[in-house]
Amino acid sequence: MHAAEYHERTKHHLHGFAAGPGGLDWATQPEAFRDYGDCPQIALPLADQAPAIPFAALAGGVNPAAMPLSIDALGIFLSCSLAISAWKRYGPSRWALRCNPSSGNLHPTEAYLVMPDIPGIPAGLYHYRPQDHRLEQRRSDSTEMSQTLCNDTPAGSLLLGLSSIPWREAWKYGERAWRYCLLDLGHALAALRYAARLCGWQVRVLEQWTDQDVACLLGLDRADEFIPEEPEYPELLCLVTPTERSASIPIGCLAGCPSGLSAALAERPWSGKANRLSAHHSHHWPLIDEAIRATEQVSTRPGDGVANAQPAPLPFRCADSAVTIIQRRRSAQAFDGVTPLSREDFFSILDHCVPRPSVPPWSGRPAPAQVHLILFVHRVEGLASGLYALPRDLAAAPRLRSAMSDNFLWEAVTDAPEHLPLMCLLHADTRQLAARCACHQDIAADSAFCVAMLGDFEQGLATDSRGYRRLMVEAGLIGQTLYLGAEAYDRQGTGIGCFFDDALHELLGLRDRGFQVLYQFTLGKALVDTRIATEPPYPGVHQPTGA
Structure with missing residues (x-):
């Protein structure tokens, strides 16, 4: 299959829609949040201490001084990108909104962080939990492994991986769902880049890593730890680094997966298993799996060309932070x-x-x-x-x-x-x-x-x-x-x-x-339904300030 064939087969037409479930089976609606069960967890601070930078300045390209990589800075970064922004309530129904938008508010995108050892966060692989603004540790990394993964990146850097769970969207949208997964991936990447700039950081996609290597790094290839009908696929691996040091990144750290990574990771201790999202599955959409396989990154590739130079953007007339x-x-x-x-x-x-x-x-x-x-x-x-x-x-x-x-x-x-x-x-x-x-x-x-x-x-x-x-x-x-x-x-x-x-x-x-x-x-200009109440994102939760 070619990607163009997937796109053609999932078109909506005036005479009919792309293949879908034909209705919503509420009994199988996916759980709103991924978790890995009995894993060590670390509470992150909220964005209360975020820099008071006007949005107009941030969107205009201002470069604030880079915040040192710390649990406080990480809390701000994720609070302003992938976290819950509010809860909505109507009668007995309650649902979360997030900083990053999603088709149908179904959120197929998951985030993982490969962290160096910093105060309050030991080196290892972490899954981000927006439901309570916490990190759950999937893997502990030795100092040697952490140094290998960082591969000469500037001090204060981390790796961030994004994945997709197509079932979240396919439950409602059928074969067209993978389109929405990819659009949501773009939403999430943009949200991360705005939040990174707030911290004085930059998010750069590492195109040289293959999907197989990203899956290995993030633990997505550990099939026995996932529900077979709910596979999670690697999408992007990013380097998050201080903006002021991004121009001096050595070529070696962007060249792809370190040699022997798979064997080394297999020897590390892993924790947890992915939760089941739906009680059962009445539909399966093999076209999505075929399209994902057809568009995998199977080998390293050179970087793209450079965008045309542009003058500074027109400033937003906005005083809000x-x-x-x-x-x-x-x-x-x-x-x-x-x-x-x-x-x-x-x-x-x-x-x-x-x-x-x-x-x-x-x-x-x-x-x-x-x-x-x-x-x-x-x-x-x-x-x-x-x-x-x-x-x-x-x-x-x-x-x-x-x-x-x-x-x-x-x-x-x-x-x-x-x-x-x-x-x-x-x-x-x-x-x-x-x-x-x-x-x-x-x-x-x-x-x-x-x-x-x-x-x-x-x-x-x-x-x-x-x-x-x-x-x-x-x-x-x-x-x-x-x-x-x-x-x-x-x-x-x-x-x-x-x-x-x-x-x-x-x-x-x-x-x-x-x-x-x-x-x-x-x-x-939106019409607001006043019957729907708005509640704070993390009510009653005190997130301690980190070290």
């Missing part, structure tokens, strides 16, 4: 269909979606952009309603234009920032078109604007088997950027995973599969 914006992020359920967004704020939000290696969430990701934006503009003051395009890499603009309908205008928005190549394709009321493409969801029409993200399949899938995953992760990075940009202007966003793929392609006049829609997003 970064912690406030990050922890306030919510997914809107409905918009008021009235409140506009100013032209200046619209440009600012879009500008932050353009990759700049020195600005989160693009820091640590120097590759040129391969996902481009199509915008349904409904309520932006001073900008005509219509269909717009924003190529995020100017080098791809000619191919994007030639792939689309010859009837489009491609008129430059003259007073847009010079470095923001925003083009008007069509002057029209696009509200009904946006809703129709988004599975007839009003939220795509009641917003200020709606975005469709087009992935460059021609370029992205030509490099190696991993290209599809990188495209989807890039779309997720854009999604989290839009979420936080919306909050900065007292607006809210919502990722839209349900859309009619080819209906949008037909609207754009796309005649082949060179560009494919990956994700949609809509942004506006």
Whole structure:
């Protein structure tokens, strides 16, 4: 199987949806949180002592002094990335929201940390527990092993791995679920990069590690410790390091898995087994397993090219702190269909979606952009309603234009920032078109604007088997950027995973599969359901300050 085949088979169409369960079996709804049972646990401090950096400064690329790697700093880092941000309650029902968004709030992404020995946290492998903001130790590492894994990384560095449990999404979404796992992976990576910058750190993906080696490092290849119907797959391994030292990282520490790692890890003491997420499984989706195998990183690969240089992004007109914006992020359920967004704020939000290696969430990701934006503009003051395009890499603009309908205008928005190549394709009321493409969801029409993200399949899938995953992760990075940009202007966003793929392609006049829609997003003024109560993320929990 090729990744393009998976994408094609999981499209929604006007005449029918991708294969799914046909309904929700509430008796098998997955448990909200992963845990490993009887493992040693370490409580992390909350973000009370986080630096009071304005969100506008953080998103603008400010480089705060690096915090020393400590239990306090780690608590801030995870509090502002993968932790619970609030609980919601309606009658007897209660559910958690997290800093990182997830399709259906199902959260297939898990995080693991390979820590050096620091006060309060012995060297070893840890799984992060957002349910109580703790680390649970899966493996103890010797000093020698810890030094081998760090492999000449700068002082104050750690390794962070991300994995996916497709069953969490497949329970609701069937075969299309793996798309959502990858988008959520991008959401999580972006959340980690914003939080890392708050600590003066940088998160860099180590592309040279194979999936097999990452699984070995994180203990995901220990099949007898997982439920067979609920496999957990390695996705990314990242180096978290002080930003001020990231430029001096020796090539050797990025070159892949240390020799003999598997045998050495097998000799270490391991703790715990993965909990069962569902009582039983009435559906299985082998297409997902096939797609994962087809897109595995099976060999090391050279780094990608470098993104084009860009001027500093347009500043957000926002006085709130970064912690406030990050922890306030919510997914809107409905918009008021009235409140506009100013032209200046619209440009600012879009500008932050353009990759700049020195600005989160693009820091640590120097590759040129391969996902481009199509915008349904409904309520932006001073900008005509219509269909717009924003190529995020100017080098791809000619191919994007030639792939689309010859009837489009491609008129430059003259007073847009010079470095923001925003083009008007069509002057029209696009509200009904946006809703129709988004599975007839009003939220795509009641917003200020709606975005469709087009992935460059021609370029992205030509490099190696991993290209599809990188495209989807890039779309997720854009999604989290839009979420936080919306909050900065007292607006809210919502990722839209349900859309009619080819209906949008037909609207754009796309005649082949060179560009494919990956994700949609809509942004506006949310309607708040006052019947739903909001509760603090860790009520009654005192997390002690570390050493």
